[in-house]
Amino acid sequence: MDIFVQQLINGLVLGSIYALVALGYTMVYGILELINFAHGEVTMVGAMSALAVIGALLGAYPQAPALLVLPAGVLAAIMVCMALGYVIERVAYRPLRRAPRLAPLITAIGVSIVLQNAAMLIWGRSYISFPAILPHGSHPILGAVITDLQIVIVTLSVLIMLGLTLLVERTRLGRAMRATAQSREVAELMGVNVNTVISATFIIGSALAAIAGVMVSAYYGLGHYYMGFMLGLKAFSAAVLGGIGNLAGAMLGGLLLGVIEALGAGYIGDLTGGFLGSNYQDVFAFMVLILVLVFRPSGLLGERVAQRA
Amino acid sequence: MTTLLTVENVTKRFGGLSALEAVSLTVNAGEVYGLIGPNGAGKTTLFNCMTGLYTVSAGVIRLDGVPIHNRKPHQIVGRGFARTFQNIRLFANMTALENVMVGRHARTRTGVLGAVLHSRRCLAEERDSRQRAKSLMAFVGLKDRSRSLAGHLSYGDQRRLEIARALATEPRLLALDEPVAGMNPNERREMSELFRKLRDAGITLLLIEHDVKLVMGVCDRVAVLDYGKKIAEGVPDEVRRNPAVIEAYLGGAVS
Amino acid sequence: MRSVPDWLRRHPGLAFGLLAVLLAVLPFIVSIGLGRGWVRVLDFALLYAILALGLNIVVGYAGLLDLGYIAFYALGAYLFAWLSSPQFGLHLPFWLVLPSGALLAGGFGVLLGAPTLRLRGDYLAIVTLGFGEIVRIFMNNLDAPVNITNGPQGINLIDPISIGGFSLGARHTILGVHVFPPTFYYYLFLFFTLFTILVAMRLQDSRIGRAWAAIREDEVAAAAMGIDTRNIKLLAFAMGASFGGLAGGLFAAFQGFISPESFNLMESVMILCMIVLGGMGNIPGVILGAVLLTVLPEALRYLGAWQRAALGHVVVDPNDLRMLLFGLAMVAMMLYRPAGLLPSRQRRREFRAEDGAAEQEAASLYDAKA
Numbered sequence: 001m002d003i004f005v006q007q008l009i010n011g012l013v014l015g016s017i018y019a020l021v022a023l024g025y026t027m028v029y030g031i032l033e034l035i036n037f038a039h040g041e042v043t044m045v046g047a048m049s050a051l052a053v054i055g056a057l058l059g060a061y062p063q064a065p066a067l068l069v070l071p072a073g074v075l076a077a078i079m080v081c082m083a084l085g086y087v088i089e090r091v092a093y094r095p096l097r098r099a100p101r102l103a104p105l106i107t108a109i110g111v112s113i114v115l116q117n118a119a120m121l122i123w124g125r126s127y128i129s130f131p132a133i134l135p136h137g138s139h140p141i142l143g144a145v146i147t148d149l150q151i152v153i154v155t156l157s158v159l160i161m162l163g164l165t166l167l168v169e170r171t172r173l174g175r176a177m178r179a180t181a182q183s184r185e186v187a188e189l190m191g192v193n194v195n196t197v198i199s200a201t202f203i204i205g206s207a208l209a210a211i212a213g214v215m216v217s218a219y220y221g222l223g224h225y226y227m228g229f230m231l232g233l234k235a236f237s238a239a240v241l242g243g244i245g246n247l248a249g250a251m252l253g254g255l256l257l258g259v260i261e262a263l264g265a266g267y268i269g270d271l272t273g274g275f276l277g278s279n280y281q282d283v284f285a286f287m288v289l290i291l292v293l294v295f296r297p298s299g300l301l302g303e304r305v306a307q308r309a
Numbered sequence: 310m311t312t313l314l315t316v317e318n319v320t321k322r323f324g325g326l327s328a329l330e331a332v333s334l335t336v337n338a339g340e341v342y343g344l345i346g347p348n349g350a351g352k353t354t355l356f357n358c359m360t361g362l363y364t365v366s367a368g369v370i371r372l373d374g375v376p377i378h379n380r381k382p383h384q385i386v387g388r389g390f391a392r393t394f395q396n397i398r399l400f401a402n403m404t405a406l407e408n409v410m411v412g413r414h415a416r417t418r419t420g421v422l423g424a425v426l427h428s429r430r431c432l433a434e435e436r437d438s439r440q441r442a443k444s445l446m447a448f449v450g451l452k453d454r455s456r457s458l459a460g461h462l463s464y465g466d467q468r469r470l471e472i473a474r475a476l477a478t479e480p481r482l483l484a485l486d487e488p489v490a491g492m493n494p495n496e497r498r499e500m501s502e503l504f505r506k507l508r509d510a511g512i513t514l515l516l517i518e519h520d521v522k523l524v525m526g527v528c529d530r531v532a533v534l535d536y537g538k539k540i541a542e543g544v545p546d547e548v549r550r551n552p553a554v555i556e557a558y559l560g561g562a563v564s
Numbered sequence: 565m566r567s568v569p570d571w572l573r574r575h576p577g578l579a580f581g582l583l584a585v586l587l588a589v590l591p592f593i594v595s596i597g598l599g600r601g602w603v604r605v606l607d608f609a610l611l612y613a614i615l616a617l618g619l620n621i622v623v624g625y626a627g628l629l630d631l632g633y634i635a636f637y638a639l640g641a642y643l644f645a646w647l648s649s650p651q652f653g654l655h656l657p658f659w660l661v662l663p664s665g666a667l668l669a670g671g672f673g674v675l676l677g678a679p680t681l682r683l684r685g686d687y688l689a690i691v692t693l694g695f696g697e698i699v700r701i702f703m704n705n706l707d708a709p710v711n712i713t714n715g716p717q718g719i720n721l722i723d724p725i726s727i728g729g730f731s732l733g734a735r736h737t738i739l740g741v742h743v744f745p746p747t748f749y750y751y752l753f754l755f756f757t758l759f760t761i762l763v764a765m766r767l768q769d770s771r772i773g774r775a776w777a778a779i780r781e782d783e784v785a786a787a788a789m790g791i792d793t794r795n796i797k798l799l800a801f802a803m804g805a806s807f808g809g810l811a812g813g814l815f816a817a818f819q820g821f822i823s824p825e826s827f828n829l830m831e832s833v834m835i836l837c838m839i840v841l842g843g844m845g846n847i848p849g850v851i852l853g854a855v856l857l858t859v860l861p862e863a864l865r866y867l868g869a870w871q872r873a874a875l876g877h878v879v880v881d882p883n884d885l886r887m888l889l890f891g892l893a894m895v896a897m898m899l900y901r902p903a904g905l906l907p908s909r910q911r912r913r914e915f916r917a918e919d920g921a922a923e924q925e926a927a928s929l930y931d932a933k934a
């Protein structure tokens with residue numbers, strides 16, 4: 001089997017999930033200049049609620065077809081996360097819009113702790129496995145293997161990203177979002193209801209996070225109350241890599257980070273003469289993050305923002 | 310007469326916009342040099358380039374013959390060049406006296422060890438800083454405001470405090486960005502008095518101001534910027550009669 | 565502080581005397597009143613006070629949000645373990661190891677800070693958080709191919725601190741009374757806490773402290789007033805980190821055992837919580853925060869016992885509830901009492917200022933048109 005091609009495929013799959021989560025960070029940052037620290041946990045809540053609904057449905061109707069159960073789970077996750085995103089913004093961020101910068105960041109950390117621990121109380125400390133209703137075919141490709149699930153994840157991600165791009169470029173809401181990102185004051189003067197736009201941004205970002213959450217738990221076959229933390233960090237790194245505030249950047253950054261991580265994990269043993277193993281996979285995201293921030297703080301596609309320090 | 314500051318062909322671009330285009334000027338030691346021009350002419354941008362807040366796109370700026378463009382702000386302050394800001398930038402939640410004492414930073418040395426051990430030098434320095442800060446506050450007319458929060462001072466007092474803070478760095482050259490903006494005629498008179506006192510104390514002044522009467526009254530020489538270009542330079546009377554200047558100002562007044 | 569009674573204010577010497585006596589006998593009062601286990605809690609409260617005061621230099625004074633602070637604690641702890649335990653067969657004396665830990669942590673603080681400190685605040689938060697995770701991942705995995713950290717199992721049998729042949733890690737009988745290690749460590753930790761307080765106080769009140777405050781208020785103006793913002797920020801970072809390293813060494817010696825487990829992100833967040841809860845930038849506030857957040861979880865353990873007494877079984881494990889409550893408290897504090905329980909003068913003003921947006925504006929380099 002060709003390791004390079006295989007890791008490339010794995011990286012692209014993981015990367016498209018990162019991209020979905022990164023979009024949430026980047027949209028909020030673009031509009032509020034706020035790092036929505038709790039976004040990773042929203043992803044986790046999405047995964048866990050989908051697992052709960054799917055589990056409950058299969059419990060009640062063991063013969064229910066996967067094509068019905070899966071979408072039901074995803075839909076439930078989306079609804080829950082959209083509500084969650086809305087509430088988080090209203091409760092934890094909106095009252096602090098004029099406060100010093102540190103304040104919303106601290107409430108954001110508080111919210112993620114709350115979500116994590118609430119999830120732990122609700123769903124317990126142990127891993128929840130994804131029911132075996134997923135497609136499990138696989139196809140050889142260029143000396144490597146791609147599974148049906150991987151194909152579904154990538155296709156769905158691409159479709160969603162296309163949809164989001166259309167929404168931002170073509171619709172009234174999208175125009176309002178772009179105007180608000182340019183300048184909140186001016187948008188307000190032009191008659192944009194900024195609060196609505198901000199709420200919508202959180203809601204859309206959370207919906208993406210929900211889908212990404214389900215994808216991750218399906219891909220690894222697991223859900224866990226702690227899964228959002230790393231995922232969130234990596235997606236944030238991806239957003240920064242691409243240029244935070246920039247939608248295309250988040251997509252590119254996500255894909256790149258996924259590939260870097262997969263290839264890194266595949267080759268780190270060879271690179272370090274066996275000193276470091278693939279258990280250092282998680283280090284790559286942070287290395288990338290630090291390197292980008294040091295050498296090109298505006299990211300690959302972003303404008304210079306770091307100078308505004 | 311010795312040259313203190315020279316600006317040679319300085320250009321500053323923001324994306325496509327040239328905020329400064331090949332601007333050159335020289336400021337002599339001991340004079341009050343005025344910089345005027347319509348809104349958006351590039352005056353503040355030039356200050357920012359001179360004081361290290363912006364990097365220049367091209368050109369050279371020298372203080373005492375030593376290039377200072379593209380140096381860090383604190384290095385430029387260290388060489389004796391201080392400034393104030395058009396949109397007042399005080400440390401609003403610190404007291405007025407603390408603000409001025411911050412200005413002493415570049416002229417004091419106490420490190421962590423000295424501060425923690427209360428070394429003799431540290432205590433002496435601290436006393437000296439406080440003393441100087443107080444007398445500077447008196448100098449600008451804020452004698453009994455030292456314990457007020459900077460953010461609570463009146464607009465005019467905030468401008469004075471910014472000058473005191475800049476003076477605490479012991480500048481030879483002081484750049485003031487619209488120091489009388491928002492002041493009433495009475496205060497303006499006091500301020501021009503202050504400028505004269507500063508010049509008599511041997512400090513070279515670089516003054517951005519829209520108040521043409523004040524500029525003509527206190528400045529030894531004046532340069533006029535318009536759309537990023539220097540369109541005139543000379544003694545006030547000369548400049549006032551310069552057709553290009555009249556055109557720039559009338560054009561500005563119409564729009 | 566208006567809560568101090570007037571007669572105490574008139575006689576500060578007397579107040580100090582009383583406080584000193586109280587602090588001196590506290591472990592005995594606590595062990596008699598609440599049980600010996602609580603002396604340990606007291607020790608941890610002091611340890612966290614050192615940590616919180618250290619982080620307060622970074623966050624409270626200089627306004628830099630450091631979410632990876634625990635990594636410096638970890639470095640100090642691991643260095644202590646490496647230099648005085650059977651892991652490498654080294655048993656160096658504590659007076660050599662503790663300062664080395666502080667130095668190492670401070671050095672790493674500079675190493676991490678140098679490239680990142682020019683970033684805006686929230687980026688810095690994420691980078692430091694990433695750094696904290698990297699350190700933890702390395703501690704977790706550096707057991708193969710060369711065993712440096714002993715991986716997830718951690719390092720055991722770390723030497724207790726021993727001063728002139730008197731081991732703090734053993735029971736001694738003094739004047740016929742059995743005195744246990746936590747009591748000895750209490751005095752050691754108290755000494756270091758007082759040391760930290762002194763350093764923090766004097767720094768805050770110095771040229772350097774003013775420079776930190778200035779940077780926090782308006783970095784551009786600070787630079788234009790002659791402050792080398794990069795170096796001064798680095799200094800805050802390094803100072804905070806050294807106290808983290810110091811506390812780490814103390815922790816390792818006290819516990820006799822360390823593992824990566826003790827150094828996860830939540831610990832960083834907890835220390836940040838202490839500062840936020842107590843009052844950022846204010847030394848008494850920070851100490852109050854540290855004590856409260858160390859003691860409260862212990863007190864919460866009784867919740868389990870009460871539940872069993874009232875309902876016959878434990879419905880919610882108080883340990884699980886603990887973090888949830890902390891998270892809620894963090895949000896609530898920011899919303900309703902953002903300056904903390906004992907706010908510093910400056911913070912109070914800052915949050916009361918009608919237009920906090922002014923600060924954001926001040927953060928931009930661009931001279932806005934008047």
Ligand SMILES: Nc1ncnc2c1ncn2[C@@H]1O[C@H](COP(=O)(O)OP(=O)(O)OP(=O)(O)O)[C@@H](O)[C@H]1O
Pocket residue numbers: 323328346347348349350351352353354355395930931933934
């Ligand atoms: N950081 C920046 N980014 C982009 N454009 C800038 C920046 N700073 C200044 N400019 C532009 O450069 C031009 C000159 O601005 P500047 O502030 O120097 O004018 P000024 O002469 O000080 O005007 P005023 O009298 O209104 O203060 C303006 O068009 C301004 O918009």
Ligand SMILES: [Mg+2]
Pocket residue numbers: 352353354395
């Ligand atoms: Mg200007």
